[in-house]
Amino acid sequence: MKPIADRIAEELNVRPAQVAAAVQLLDEGSTVPFIARYRKEATGALDDTQLRTLETRLVYLRELEDRRKTILESIRDQGKLDPALEAQVREADTKARLEDIYLPFKPKRRTKAQIARENGLGPLAEALLAHPEREPLTQAEAFVKPEAVKTAQDALDGARAILTERFAEDAELIGRLREDFWRGGRIVSKVREGKQAAGAKFSDYFDFSEPLTKIPSHRALALMRGEREETLDLALVPDPNADPASRALGPFELAVAHRFGIADRGRPGDRWLLDAARWAWRTKIETQLAVDLRLRIWTQAEDEAVKVFAANLRDLLLAAPAGGRPTIGLDPGFRSGVKVAVVDATGKIVETTAIYPHEPQRRWDESLAVLAALAIRHKAELIAIGNGTASRETDKLAADLISRNPELKLTKVTVSEAGASVYSASAYAAQELPGLDVTLRGAASIARRLQDPLAELVKIDPKSIGVGQYQHDLSEQKLGRSLDAVVEDCVNAVGVEVNTASAKLLARVSGIGDALAQAIVVHREANGPFRTRSALKDVPRLGAKAFELSAGFLRVAGGDQPLDRSGVHPEAYPVVRRILERLKADIHAVIGNARALSGLRPADFADERFGVPTVADIFKELEKPGRDPRPAFRTAAFREGVESLGDLKPGMVLEGTVTNVAAFGAFVDIGVHQDGLVHVSAMANAFVKDPRAVARPGDVVKVKVLAVDVARKRIALTMRLTDPEGEVSRGSGGRGDAKAMRAANAAADRPSPGGGALADALRRAAEKGRG
Secondary structure, three states: OOOHHHHHHHHHOOOHHHHHHHHHHHHOOOOHHHHHHHOHHHHOOOOHHHHHHHHHHHHHHHHHHHHHHHHHHHHHHOOOOOHHHHHHHHHOOOHHHHHHHHHHHOOOOOOHHHHHHHOOOHHHHHHHHHOOOOOHHHHHHOOOEOOOEOOHHHHHHHHHHHHHHHHHOOHHHHHHHHHHHHHHOEEEEEEOOOOOOOOHHHHHHOEEEEEOOOOOHHHHHHHHHHHHOOOEEEEEEOOOOOOOOOOOOOHHHHHHHHHOOOOOOOOOOHHHHHHHHHHHHHHHHHHHHHHHHHHHHHHHHHHHHHHHHHHHHHHHHOOOOOOOOOEEEEEOOOOOOEEEEEEOOOOOEEEEEEEOOOOOOOOHHHHHHHHHHHHHHHOOOEEEEEOOOOHHHHHHHHHHHHHHOHHHOOEEEEEOOOOHHHHHOOHHHHHHOOOOOHHHHHHHHHHHHHHOHHHHHOOOOHHHOOOOOOHHHOOHHHHHHHHHHHHHHHHHHHOEEOOOOOHHHHOOOOOOHHHHHHHHHHHHHHHOOOOOOHHHHHOOOOOHHHHHHHHHHEEOOOOOOHHHHOOOOHHHHHHHHHHHHHHOOOHHHHOOOHHHHOOOOHHHHOOOOOOHHHHHHHHHHHHOOOOOOOOOOOOOOOOOOOOOHHHOOOOOEEEEEEEEEEOOEEEEEOOOOOOEEEEHHHOOOOOOOOHHHOOOOOOEEEEEEEEEEOOOOEEEEEOOOOOOOOOHHHOOOOHHHHHHHHHHHHHHHOEOOOOOEOOHHHOOOHHHOOO
């Protein structure tokens, strides 16, 4: 078996030395963002995606090696480890292959085969297999024992149990049959008797069949949930054309027979051996492989769902920030009123209140007066409106405020409430906003997430943001590990202003963590703002390693050292000094001045420690210090007069914001309290394999309404604006919109991450189950 570094290098198509360097850095405690950004020379410029894959594979392969050692020790202790078997174990390249080899030696409960061996029937099994020219019953009579094996037929049954176990534990055979089953098998579901009404959300799968190799992740997860909820009976069928009642052996049964030289040549024992091969397949091997392949389907579906969740979370975290502008946050509601929180340019709450413009109070003018006064008093520039209940009505209130008070120069923006209620009720929110009513914390969060989505969303458990599919069916550990990596990568890609960041945001910086983040905040509050990055060394327990890993990602704006607001790591400041000496200029004249650097070459400043990749990064940072990788801020303009499903008409072209992307399409908020679905087939004129290649959460897109089913609250949309439209729910319309409405209905009936039907997925935010 090749060394781990060599195997990973082959998989990533890079040099083993690159992998070995990255592994050493990871083992020394370096983080992926730090390695990707500041150790390019060591790893040959492996990027964060490659490093995350490397990290995952490293864990898997090390677990494989640990398991290999355990298995070798177990077989050695049994006295059964010969050179050939040891070579097999050492060459196993997957956990599945390793377990196949180990199966015959794995301690197990007392089986029928073991009982038969204890009764002395092992030699009979071997004789039957080796001498099919002899009559089986005659051979069996010699093994009859009055107490244990009372008849010759009992002896044959015991011999069959021994052979069945032998066939089912042949690693080469099982490995080959598993792959044949995978390539040719299908997953089949049927509705359980009497479950049609209660399980209507699974109606797409009441009589369903699909090849194992083609079933997408969301469908596999839906089928398995339907089975768990006792609506569906699910089966994996290896050979869809096989007749269970037939005496003829199918291809899998023949494969078992051929592996052990069993064939029908007219000899007395041939028929008995063929029946034993059939028995082994139908009672043991098929069941065993079906379990294995269910696990494979589940694992692949889970991995894909985690991947989708992670990709959507990345897009949401890296959404365009409105920036440090005074903002009024509105958390809409009817009877309980609209909660209002005003935050200044730094996100500090300066005033809160509640207004009651909607039913039943209808204090419209009074609410306008309150908002106008707040805007004047705090010089507000933005109004952030949560997209939950009463969102459009509150949006209309903000529009009225702007039209009546043009001198205020306010801009209104609808903001996703995803996770806002989770944050409001959290212990962290209580600590961050002591004394503030829980109902008002949501309004503050809505305002802050408009200013800086990343800084606000890191305060919420990523799983509560609700941008995945079937999240409650997934491994919490696997999902949590993936989402934590995404948050870490996003925070460090943007960088963090150390003098204004919350402890939650600081904790996501490379090398920091919760305890150090809290220590930084305490030190900052006690001693005032940090003037330089090096002053962080004064924070208790922030040692040399933590400083090395974190310093490049922390920013100090307006401090004593201009480079501290850039992404240049303090360890590389000597390189900058050499650049300044060449230019005969000071840092103030060079930083942010691309023209001053235009005549220089990175190679001229490289040395043994800092190579061309790092120096090139330094040049970029000097040209645009602390550059933000996020896109420019932009919002969707909802169409006036379109506020509910009843206002929608097929053919309307609207602007909306992508709220979630799943394997089957994208959900778009068009301002009617119900997201519409753009099926993957309606996202572009060309074939779309991955919906995220076309749209991502936060994107502002133009869509056309294909069809509306008001009764079922379904909206079928298309991003192909030339597609024909029609009232599909009434039976009219073109082929395209019929397909889209079927997709919308199917998606809506498909279970959501929150555990309900995907109708839930059409509700906004995590607490409303986007899925």
